[in-house]
Amino acid sequence: MAAAAFETPKLKEYPVIPLIQAGATSHLKPFVANETIQTNLSFPGELVDNWQEKAIAKMGELLGKYRSLRVYMDACVHCGACSDKCHYFLGTADPKNMPVARQDLMRRVYRRYFTFAGKYFPWLVGAVDLTREVLDDWYSYYHQCSECRRCSVFCPYGIDTAEVTMAAREIMASIGMGMKYSNEIIGKVHRIGNNLGIPEPALEDTLLGLEEDTKEETGVDVKFPLNVKGAEVLLITPSADFFSEPHVESLIGYAKVFHAAGVSWTLSSSASEAANFGLFIGNYEQMRKIALRIREAALELGVKRIVVGECGHAWRVAYSFWNTLAGIGDGASDPFAIELQKQLDHRYKQPMHICEFTHDLIQRGALQFDKEKNDDRIITFHDSCNVARASRMGDFAGGQFVIPREIIKAVANNFHDMAPETICDSTFCCGGGGGLLTDDLLEIRVKGALPRMEALRNVADEHGVNFMACICAICKAQFTKVLPQYGFDMSLVGGVHQLVSKAIRLGDK
Amino acid sequence: MSALSIVYAALFYIATAFFVIGLALKIRQYARTPSPLKIPLTPAPLTRAGVSWRLAREVVFFESLFRSNKWTWLFGWLFHGALLLVVLRHVRYFQEPVWTVIALIQPFGTYAGFAMVAGLAGLWARRFLVDRVRYISTPSDHLMLALLIAIGLTGLGMRFVSHTDIVAVKIFMLGLMRLSIQPLPADPVLLAHLSLVALLLIIFPISKLLHAPGLFFSPTRNMSDNPREARHVATWAAALDKQ
Numbered sequence: 242m243a244a245a246a247f248e249t250p251k252l253k254e255y256p257v258i259p260l261i262q263a264g265a266t267s268h269l270k271p272f273v274a275n276e277t278i279q280t281n282l283s284f285p286g287e288l289v290d291n292w293q294e295k296a297i298a299k300m301g302e303l304l305g306k307y308r309s310l311r312v313y314m315d316a317c318v319h320c321g322a323c324s325d326k327c328h329y330f331l332g333t334a335d336p337k338n339m340p341v342a343r344q345d346l347m348r349r350v351y352r353r354y355f356t357f358a359g360k361y362f363p364w365l366v367g368a369v370d371l372t373r374e375v376l377d378d379w380y381s382y383y384h385q386c387s388e389c390r391r392c393s394v395f396c397p398y399g400i401d402t403a404e405v406t407m408a409a410r411e412i413m414a415s416i417g418m419g420m421k422y423s424n425e426i427i428g429k430v431h432r433i434g435n436n437l438g439i440p441e442p443a444l445e446d447t448l449l450g451l452e453e454d455t456k457e458e459t460g461v462d463v464k465f466p467l468n469v470k471g472a473e474v475l476l477i478t479p480s481a482d483f484f485s486e487p488h489v490e491s492l493i494g495y496a497k498v499f500h501a502a503g504v505s506w507t508l509s510s511s512a513s514e515a516a517n518f519g520l521f522i523g524n525y526e527q528m529r530k531i532a533l534r535i536r537e538a539a540l541e542l543g544v545k546r547i548v549v550g551e552c553g554h555a556w557r558v559a560y561s562f563w564n565t566l567a568g569i570g571d572g573a574s575d576p577f578a579i580e581l582q583k584q585l586d587h588r589y590k591q592p593m594h595i596c597e598f599t600h601d602l603i604q605r606g607a608l609q610f611d612k613e614k615n616d617d618r619i620i621t622f623h624d625s626c627n628v629a630r631a632s633r634m635g636d637f638a639g640g641q642f643v644i645p646r647e648i649i650k651a652v653a654n655n656f657h658d659m660a661p662e663t664i665c666d667s668t669f670c671c672g673g674g675g676g677l678l679t680d681d682l683l684e685i686r687v688k689g690a691l692p693r694m695e696a697l698r699n700v701a702d703e704h705g706v707n708f709m710a711c712i713c714a715i716c717k718a719q720f721t722k723v724l725p726q727y728g729f730d731m732s733l734v735g736g737v738h739q740l741v742s743k744a745i746r747l748g749d750k
Numbered sequence: 751m752s753a754l755s756i757v758y759a760a761l762f763y764i765a766t767a768f769f770v771i772g773l774a775l776k777i778r779q780y781a782r783t784p785s786p787l788k789i790p791l792t793p794a795p796l797t798r799a800g801v802s803w804r805l806a807r808e809v810v811f812f813e814s815l816f817r818s819n820k821w822t823w824l825f826g827w828l829f830h831g832a833l834l835l836v837v838l839r840h841v842r843y844f845q846e847p848v849w850t851v852i853a854l855i856q857p858f859g860t861y862a863g864f865a866m867v868a869g870l871a872g873l874w875a876r877r878f879l880v881d882r883v884r885y886i887s888t889p890s891d892h893l894m895l896a897l898l899i900a901i902g903l904t905g906l907g908m909r910f911v912s913h914t915d916i917v918a919v920k921i922f923m924l925g926l927m928r929l930s931i932q933p934l935p936a937d938p939v940l941l942a943h944l945s946l947v948a949l950l951l952i953i954f955p956i957s958k959l960l961h962a963p964g965l966f967f968s969p970t971r972n973m974s975d976n977p978r979e980a981r982h983v984a985t986w987a988a989a990l991d992k993q
Contacts, residue, residue, distance in 0.1 A: 258882075261882060261885055263885075304783070305783060306783075306784065306786065306986060307783070307784075307786065308783040308784060308785045308969055309789060309968075311779070311780060311783045312780055312964045312967045312968055313964075315961075315964055316964030316965070316968065317958065317961070318891075318961050319883070319886045319887060319891050319958070320815070320822055320826065320883075321822065321876065321880060321886060322814070322819050324880075324883065325882065326818070336882065336885045339882055339885075341886050342886055357956045364889065365888070365889050365890045365893070366888055366889075366890045366957075367889075390791060393791050393970050394791060394814065394817070395814055395815075395817055395818035395819075396818075397808065397812055397814050397815040397818075397826075398964050398971075399814065399965070399968040399969075399970035399971035400970075401789070401969075401970045404789070525786060525787075526990070529990060560977060560978065561787065561788045562787055562788070564977050564978060564980075564981045564982070565786070565787055565977070565981065565983055568981065570979070570981060571978060571979050571980070571981075572979055572980035573981040575983075575988070575991065577991040577992075578991075591978060592978070629792070630791055631789070631791075632792060633792055633794075638793035638794060638795060638800075638975060641792065641793070666791075666792070666793060
C-alpha cells in the first residue's frame with residue numbers, strides 16, 4: 242500500500258531546533274497485527290472488551306517487574322533537557338515526539354491510577370484517564386520511537402524512553418493492539434528460523450551461489466558452510482545478510498575473514514537470524530524464546546565460539562542479554578547456563594562481535610590488506626544506536642566506537658568522521674530502528690533520518706565522502722530507502738565488512 | 751504555651767513523618783523492584799567503583815545535563831548548590847553547640863539564598879520562554895517552583911528585611927527535637943516560611959522531587975557494563991529457566 246504523500250524535510254547547513262507543531266505526525270501509525278499474527282504469539286487477537294482494566298493491570302505488573310519503568314515514571318522533573326534530542330522530533334516538530342512528552346503519554350496514565358496526586362488532583366499533575374483517545378496516541382507515538390536511547394544520554398537521571406516505549410508496546414500487545422510488522426516477523430522466526438522467512442533449501446542454495454560468486458571474483462574457494470557439526474565458530478547474522486543489498490557484501494567479507502584466518506565456521510539453518518524483535522515489542526518471554534534458538538543451535542553443532550554479524554539491536558541482545566536469557570557468556574552458577582558455558586571456549590569473549598573478531602586478527606597481524614583497493618571511497622562511519630549506547634566491543638568502555646573505525650582505517654585510506662555531536666554515544670538513529678522498518682511508517686522513517694542526513698551532507702560537501710559504513714542490517718536497509726529522498730545515491734551505504742571484503746588478501750591465491 | 755506553638759509543632763512532626771516514612775517506602779519499593787536485564791547506558795563503567803564515580807559526577811556536577819543544555823544546567827546547578835549551602839546553614843537551628851563547619855558555612859549560606867532564588871527564577875523563565883518546555887509544563891511544575899521561590903524569599907526577608915526572633919525560633923526547634931514544645935514567635939513571615947517548608951516535606955515523597963532518590967536507582971546509570979563476564983538474572987526471570 243502506498244503511504245500518503247508527504248514532504249521530505251529540507252537539509253539545512255546547521256541543525257536547527259524546530260518550533261513545535263502540535264499534531265504534526267498524529268496521523269502516523271503502523272498497521273495493527275491481525276488475529277492470526279497476534280494469536281501466534283499468544284496475544285489476544287483483537288482489542289479485548291475490558292482493555293482499559295487489562296492495560297492498567299498490565300502496567301501494574303510491569304511496574305513490579307522492571308525497576309527502570311518504576312523509577313522513570315516517578316523521576317522526571319520536566320526539565321526539558323531531552324526535548325531537542327530525538328531525531329523524530331527534530332524531523333517532525335511534533336511535540337509528542339519530544340522524549341519527555343512521549344514518556345508523559347504513559348506517565349499521565351501512571352499518575353492517574355498509581356499515585357496519590359494523580360488520583361486526587363489529576364489536573365494539578367496532568368494525570369489523565371486511559372481513554373480510547375489516549376490509547377490511540379500511545380499506538381501512534383510509541384511507534385514513532387526507535388528505542389535508540391539518545392534521550393537517555395542527556396537526561397540528568399538517565400531516564401530511557403526506550404524502556405517506556407517497550408512497556409507501552411508490551412501493554413498494547415497484551416490487550417490485542419500489537420503491531421503487525423514486528424509481531425509478524427517474530428512469528429516467522431519461530432516458524433521458519435529467520436525474519437525473512439527463508440527456508441533451509443533456499444538458504445543452502447544462496448550460500449552455494451555466494452561460493453561460486455566469490456570464487457569467480459577471487460579465484461579462491463571461500464566456503465559458506467551451513468549446519469556443520471564440530472565447526473569452531475557459529476556465526477549468527479541478520480538474515481538480510483543472505484539476500485539484501487548491500488548486506489550480502491558484508492557476509493562475503495565475514496567469510497573471507499574466516500577463510501584468511503583459517504578458522505572453521507558455520508551458519509545454522511534453525512538459528513539463521515541474529516535479529517531479535519522481542520526486544521522491540523518489550524516482551525521478555527519472546528526475546529528469551531528467540532535467544533534460546535541460538536543456544537540450541539550452539540549445543541547441537543558443538544561449536545566453541547559464537548560470533549555475531551553486523552546488526553545493531555541484535556548485538557545489543559547478544560552482548561547485553563544473551564547471557565541472561567540463554568546462558569551464552571561467562572560466570573553462570575546455575576545448571577541451565579553452565580551446560581552451554583562448559584562447551585564454549587572461554588579464552589575468547591562469548592559472544593563476540595564480528596568486528597571484535599576481525600580487529601583481533603588485524604592486531605595480531607593475521608590479516609593482510611590491499612588498502613588502495615578502497616581508494617575510490619571516501620568513508621565515514623555511522624554509529625548504530627544499539628551498538629553505541631547499549632553494548633560494547635573490546636575490553637574498554639567505548640571500544641564499540643574505536644574498533645569499527647580501526648578496522649576501516651586498516652582496510653582503507655580515506656576516512657572522515659561526521660560532526661562530533663552526531664557520532665559515538667551522541668549518534669543519531671538511522672530513523673528505521675526499533676521495529677519501524679516498515680513501509681506503513683515510511684513518512685516517520687524519512688523525517689527521522691533528517692539529523693543523520695544533515696551530518697552526512699556536511700561531510701559529503703566538505704570532504705567528498707561517498708561511502709557511509711554501517712554495522713547494522715536495519716541501518717543499511719533504512720538508508721538504502723531514504724538516501725534517495727535526500728538526494729543521495731543509495732549505493733553510498735554499506736557495511737564495514739564490505740570494505741574488509743574489498744581489501745583483504747586471501748593467502749592461497 | 752500558645753495554640754500556635756502546638757499547631758506548628760504538630761505540623762512539623764507530621765511533615766517529618768511524611769517525609770521520612772514516605773521516602774523510606776519509596777526507596778524500599780525501588781530497591782525491591784528487580785532489573786531483569788543489563789541496561790547500562792554505554793559507554794558505561796566496567797566496575798562497581800567506576801559506577802560510583804559515574805553517579806558521583808551526576809550528583810555533584812549534573813554531568814549529563816551539562817552535556818544537554820548549558821542554560822538549564824547553569825540554573826539547575828546554581829539552585830541545587832545554593833540549596834545545599836542554605837540547608838547546611840539551617841543546621842545551626844537544630845544543634846547546640848553548633849559544629850564548627852556549620853558556623854563556617856554561615857556567611858556563604860546566607861548569600862546562597864539569593865543564588866537559589868536566581869537559579870529558580872531562571873528555571874521558571876524557561877517554562878515560559880522555551881516553547882518545548884512550555885508545552886511539557888504542568889500546573890504542578892509551576893507551583894513547585896513557586897513554592898521553592900516563596901520559601902527562599904520568606905527566608906531572605908527574615909534575614910535581610912524584617913528580622914524575626916531567631917533565638918526563640920532556635921529554642922522552639924531544639925524543643926521539637928526533645929519532644930518539648932517551646933513558644934514560637936507569631937511573626938507572619940516566619941510562619942509562612944515554616945508552613946511552606948512543612949508543605950515541601952510532605953509532598954516530597956509523592957511528587958517529582960523523587961528524582962533525588964530516583965537517580966541512584968536509575969539502571970541506565972547505576973549498572974556496570976559486564977554482561978558477558980557475569981550472568982545477571984532477576985528472580986522472576988530465573989523462574990523461566992526452571993520450567
